[in-house]
Amino acid sequence: MNGIEAKFEHWVGRFRLCVDLELPAAGVTAVLGPSGSGKTTLLRLLAGLEKPARGRIRVAGNTWFDSTQHISRPVQQRGVGVVFQDYALFSHMTVAGNVGFKLPRKERAARVAEWLQRLHLEAYADRYPHQLSGGQRQRVALARALVREPDLLLLDEPFSAVDAHLRQRLRNQLLAVVAAYRRPVVIVTHDLEEARVLADRIGVIVDGRLHRLGRTADVFSDPRDLASARVMGWRNLLPVRRLRGKAVGGDWGELVLQGEVAVSTSHLGIRPEHVRLAKTVDEAGLDARVVRVIEFGAYRELQCELRDGTPVLVHRNWDEPLPAPGSAVRLELPGQHLRALSEEVAPLCPAGGVLGGSDSHGVTPGLRPVVNHP
């Protein structure tokens, strides 16, 4: 296996992080989750800045961590490139100094020159970080992380320090660099759009558990559980009270899905762009009232309320007719776009046997694991 294989469990106080993931040898994986879900901790564990309580991490065929064999490769020897949030550049060193940090003296000049050129930083070699723009700093951080050609590149919220209007351009730049880099890349973010643009795979992490891991399009179109749906920006979530074959009902009405619905279904989800306004009130659908209309330029968002008060958002193109706020409408929720969501999760988490037999080196829940600070 040339990619990443990481199965581990980690405790931060009472917070439990558990992860079971396998990633291919190349490509970008975005780890999405609300703040405090354990995203950054996951990154730190992969980098070796913290040690999992138990489990194993293998990257490009090398074992970086294995609690059963007492292997824990120090961060210095992992060959991992990290772009930290806010970049963590060395403020007292020039751009060339940052990129060339700890490189062997003989090859330093050549490799620094190469990477400054690759990231269009030649003109800034002698500048200090405080003399650079946010985007230039990000490129310095990328060059510094990539100059060693690490087996794994980790990026922690790479755009949080950049102004919104610059993000799109920087994303494209990052995409170009990462595309040329044929190793696994893991980006931690809470920005859905960022994940969508950059990643070909998405992992959803909620409350320290990896809920989903799959191809970006798959996870977006079918989040499966309620927490993942929320993370993936599914804002129309109808609570389910009754299940009868393909028919699903609640205080808001009843809908018929295309297939059998799992008994564990707790909510129905649909994306705002898939909700349609029925032409006449006689058509099948759910009765609703328009509460507010918000202009977003290319599209407009109708904030509606079903009869029990459940909010439903409807996105309409800018050129489509709009009902006025306060008017009654009938909403069509096409069956092929409805998703049954369950509150229960089958998390990708090595519970018990997954880690490989009995593990006497596990820690008692609640104990703080050792962190390898100096």
Place this chain on the structure above:
Amino acid sequence: MPGVDPSLLGPVWLSLRLSLTTVLILLLIGTPLAWWLANTRSRLKTPLEAVTALPLVLPPSVLGFYLLIFMSPQGAAGSLWQILVGHPLAFSFAGLVVASCIYSLPFVVQPLQSAFETLDRRAIEASWTLGASSAYTFVTVVVPQVRRGLLTAIVLGFAHTLGEFGVVLMVGGNIPGETQVVSVAIYEQVELINYDVAGTLSAGLLLFSFVVLVVVYSMNRRWFVENRA
């Protein structure tokens, strides 16, 4: 200096030697202590901080009294010293160094601790991910980032040791060439109504302190401008 009694240079030289030795030892002891205080979550942190700060609030005579007991040939450190070195610790240069290290500890530890507390931890971790050991990281990343705190610690530790009087008098007495530092020499000259000599020494100390502070403030200012993002 023309017109200055060469015998006055003895106390000046002794003061400089004492201050330099004290600062060097305090950097060796104070840096790990400050690092620990800045990073620990141990319950021992608060009591240790209080102990470190004690010399700031204790009257020098009180501190000097305890140190004298501690260093006397019957005391814990004094008796051990007597066995190992063969002469008493109290009323010796070595005794003065020990006393100065305790007396000036907070002046070195506190600026270092606050510098370590505001340190960008991610820069340290970035250095590790780039393959640097903790020692290499300390020298190349930490020290340049805390240079203002380090300079403040060195200058305050040096100046405070140079100016100490009460503790020196208690544990060192007034032995020319061994424990008679400038501040004690000034006191003695005043006792002898040699106001000219006391005045020369005092003016020298005043000028030195002023120059040092001007240098420190201007360096800090320059670094501040350099570091501003």
